[in-house]
Amino acid sequence: MGDIIFWTLIRTAITIPVIWVLKSYVDEQLWWLISIAVIYLVLIHPAVVGYKKFEEKSKSILDSTLCATCKHFDRSAVLCMKYDKHPTEDYIPCDGVDWEPK
Ligand code: SF4
Known part of the structure; x- marks a missing residue:
């Protein structure tokens, strides 16, 4: 974006x-x-x-993706705000360790 x-x-x-x-x-x-x-x-x-x-x-x-259900995920920018990285279908920046529900 x-x-x-x-x-x-x-x-x-x-x-x-x-x-x-x-x-x-x-x-x-x-x-x-x-x-x-x-x-x-x-x-x-x-x-x-x-x-x-x-x-x-x-x-x-x-x-x-798992990130789409995480509270650290910004849907408008498709960005993990905790790691400041863009997840993909094959790549989750935290490997699921820091996932938190919305
Ligand atoms: S904390 Fe982990 S699960 Fe949550 S959006 Fe970032 S990479 Fe995805």
């Missing part, structure tokens, strides 16, 4: 100056259309696709 936010911010930091510079080269109405298209294609669409992939990848972890 952090990757999605990070790369969206990077793309935003690059896109805004590019759009701003473009304003002096094209007609204003065309500039608005281009700006909206660029914002959607470069910022919004990749973020939505990245989030959907993150959700798909997380679904199996949320459905079938």
Whole structure:
């Protein structure tokens, strides 16, 4: 999830100056259309696709791991907050030793 936010911010930091510079080269109405298209294609669409992939990848972890039932687990970030690590289907950071019910 952090990757999605990070790369969206990077793309935003690059896109805004590019759009701003473009304003002096094209007609204003065309500039608005281009700006909206660029914002959607470069910022919004990749973020939505990245989030959907993150959700798909997380679904199996949320459905079938021990961590999903632990009080130290943050479902939104798919993160063990006690160890600050991401569990997977094959990897439980504490090996089950520190599991506590919610
Ligand atoms: S403490 Fe152990 S069981 Fe609980 S979320 Fe972290 S790794 Fe998973």
